[in-house]
Amino acid sequence: MDNENLNEFVLRINAREKTGRKEEVPEMWKHLGGRGLLARILLDEVPATCDPLGPYNKLIFAPGLLVGHRISSFDRISIGAKSPLTKGVKESNAGGTTGYQIVQLRIKSLIIEDQPLDPKFSILYLSKDMIRFDSYDEIQGKGIYESAKILTQIYGKKVAIALIGPGGEMQLRTAGICNLDKDLVPSRISARGGLGAVMGSKGLRAIIFDSEGCPQPTLADPETFRKTQQHYTSTLLAHPQTNVYREYGTSANVRMVNAFGALPTRNFSSGVFEGVEKISAEEMRKNLIARGEDCKTSHACMPGCVILSSNVYGDENGQSIVSPLEYETIGLLGPNLGVDNLDDIARMNEIINDIGLDTIDVGAALGVAARAGVFEFGDGQKAIQLLEEIRIGTPLGRILGNGAAITGEVYAIQQVPVVKGQAMSAYDPRAIKGTGVTYATSPQGADHTCGLTLRAKIDHLKPEGQVDVSKTVQINMAGYDTIGACIFTVFCVSTIPYVIKDFLNAKYGWWVDEDILQTLGRETLLMEHEFNKLAGFTKADDRLPEYMTLEPIAPHNTVFDVPGDEMDDIFKW
């Protein structure tokens, strides 16, 4: 992969022919990265009506615009395709080391095309000088954790790896793509929308990014960049929210969302959970400190991150079960299943990670299955058994592994918390209505990372004003996802918003203004919306499930009542 010159390029891989070629970056792609670039490439190259698991879909990797310089929490990788779950546009980003390494390799975008005729998987190895398809025999039949261990033994500890597990091999529609964190643990999952199934359909079990020997990417104005980075890092470190994240991680949300009456309990049939204290961040922190050994209450997923919102959850002997244990996973596998035991939740999380699936959609599927009588709410052990059925691909396992929407169809359940086929996260939209607007209208399907309104200064129970709140956050989030920044930087960046333009101008020699984040966000959303329209989406798809407009949720006994025609205006600006 001759990249003697330092320019970024597009790397195209043909999965059928097992070949690759470097191309110049088209002019229209240059100002984009991450989520925005994915939307552009999908619009330019993928027929919107194609079969997501067929030869016309493309699996695309694109680092955000500011990735590759160890700006704290700015090294995220975006992965995208037409989603086999939502059948629409899909971007899912993750931390870990893939983003950093792909930039060192000068890859502006990695585009994987077509699909092999024979079902044998392979491993794609990318380095400064080489594009190679390797045998996957060593990891055949193995879970994500063991696969990653074997791959780092083979390829060394300096590489980044994006890999799928048994779920992706089976092309289950909740399968994600896992990336190594800085400790080589494959826990940074581009989880949502079934991108792992797309990678499976391309016959790739893992992609190795080996940037050994690549020089650092250049900067147009290194001095300004360095100063901006110092200013940003010290502001981030000084922000009180950074401390909250470091001490409690995202699980600080457990008590807060329960207090909002929006903690999804027993398949979203209540917004409060009687066992909330047992699964709270405070309880978790106490446990982790007491258990010691592997346990960590704070941990970085990306090198250079100073927020450290991650954690390592260990068992009674302090042996690591899973890292990290996040709020959304706790919500969907805990209260949503009536389970109040953090150890059970952590074990479920570990199994789902090892199969390489999305904890949110699988958790939601289990909730629907419990509503259908497949198992009893509260029976964590049975839930663990069901997850093992997914791993071996029993019929029930395949149902659950394909997510909440299919589980609901198969069991004829009306109470299925999905939009565009994708499960809602651990925020009931009847009690946080702005987030309901995001779930309904985001081109990505239900996804809290596209515009969580939890902290907006608004009465979350009233329908008024929610569309505006959601719109603002959706635009911002699309911007963050385009530059590669973690959403946990929002608190800090919103106090010093000019740093984004300073970073971009210093890196690229641009002259952009402070509203660049929103400009990129708007452009991204419009492109995503357009792709979905071409794929056949209409305003009928921009709605919450009917039952959420009919069945009130405790304790506030509210239904979702933001008018549809107000929501339809969200992309008009």
Next chain:
Amino acid sequence: MDNENLNEFVLRINAREKTGRKEEVPEMWKHLGGRGLLARILLDEVPATCDPLGPYNKLIFAPGLLVGHRISSFDRISIGAKSPLTKGVKESNAGGTTGYQIVQLRIKSLIIEDQPLDPKFSILYLSKDMIRFDSYDEIQGKGIYESAKILTQIYGKKVAIALIGPGGEMQLRTAGICNLDKDLVPSRISARGGLGAVMGSKGLRAIIFDSEGCPQPTLADPETFRKTQQHYTSTLLAHPQTNVYREYGTSANVRMVNAFGALPTRNFSSGVFEGVEKISAEEMRKNLIARGEDCKTSHACMPGCVILSSNVYGDENGQSIVSPLEYETIGLLGPNLGVDNLDDIARMNEIINDIGLDTIDVGAALGVAARAGVFEFGDGQKAIQLLEEIRIGTPLGRILGNGAAITGEVYAIQQVPVVKGQAMSAYDPRAIKGTGVTYATSPQGADHTCGLTLRAKIDHLKPEGQVDVSKTVQINMAGYDTIGACIFTVFCVSTIPYVIKDFLNAKYGWWVDEDILQTLGRETLLMEHEFNKLAGFTKADDRLPEYMTLEPIAPHNTVFDVPGDEMDDIFKW
């Protein structure tokens, strides 16, 4: 149900309150019946985006305009709702006695609304004087055949019955609604699109139509009606095609479609089947005559029908296995599964009927499952076992019982022969391209009864001209479905097209012209198209599955190549 006066009325049943009320027929509904009236009512009353198994959907029965007078093959009942399978407009019509009796009861349309809160089923009994909800205890857990026997013991042999089986109780998306034939066998299924699941969601296991004591419906001009009927019947009897239907039934198509290279073999992977002779109409006729006893090579489904296309298929001892055994069922359960044994096919048919499902969609689902490796093509015994799994609702049974589209999603198979989620019938659209246009563009989803082009004078392998051919047939079929005529009358009626206006004018005192069939057909299709548009359908939904445009089918090695933009014009007139 006080209907002392002889006017038709609308009967509205509230399934939650368990009440009913008679209403006048709205002016806009009077000129419509059957499929056309269903489309009108759905547009007028059902929110197109509603949950098909939720409270806002309505299950609607509407006899065709000419039903109720024993015109040969003109007594079909149309049943409709928003489909839980296609998520769009749905009409499915059947022969048997329901149509005739509902007209004697003066019911222009029976509209079942809302749904009960408790899951207990009941039986709806309708007579001249009564609307009653009866216990279903006697038939709880029983299949269609035994249920029908018990119900005729309870309600007598003069009633018509529309009932669902275990499949409808489970709200499986291939569940149909079964109607008694003139011999009280519940084999006349409104099979397509999951209407049985909708009836299940309304808490109704059976509806009894008891027209005892109702006077014959009046005619505006009885003398002309009688003369038209005589003329029509003698022409029908004299038509050579009537003899073909009588001797071979629809199974005459087996050899013909194989000769076209369009007989779906092994999950639509070939258009010719090496075992075709063993499952041909000629072989079947020979067997049935040799076996004697219950076996019948011709049989009427409706009183007064002189075509007698039905049959009774018996085993080696002449004991009835199933009646009728139709071409489409043979195609989907025979060649499509690599099965060349008519006895096995008949037994599968009997089981699917007894669960109350659509043989086409279940057959297609089994084909997809065989492609996925769930069982071996050709293993009829294993296929029979899988059908018994559907009956008891195992996870695999539920997957298959929800049809080909869901089976394909669960097993990540690309070769799924569906449009709008509904399975194609036994005509591969790559070798009969006009029928492919019908599958793609019909608002009903893939359905050969909406416009089979098999007999059009056209090169079926070429893309040219197929849109026009399909359009003409689709309009005609929508007309036939609106007046209540069996599609097997087409041969005869096309030679004396004026009889339709004569019948209508003599019955209603109208002054309609000879193009009334096409006028009704066009109006019906436009309403259906409009409903789907409101439900969120776009031209992206009016396409065959991608693989059929990429993978050629033997023996002609053609793909489906009618251009999408030509197909998009089909409803512009």
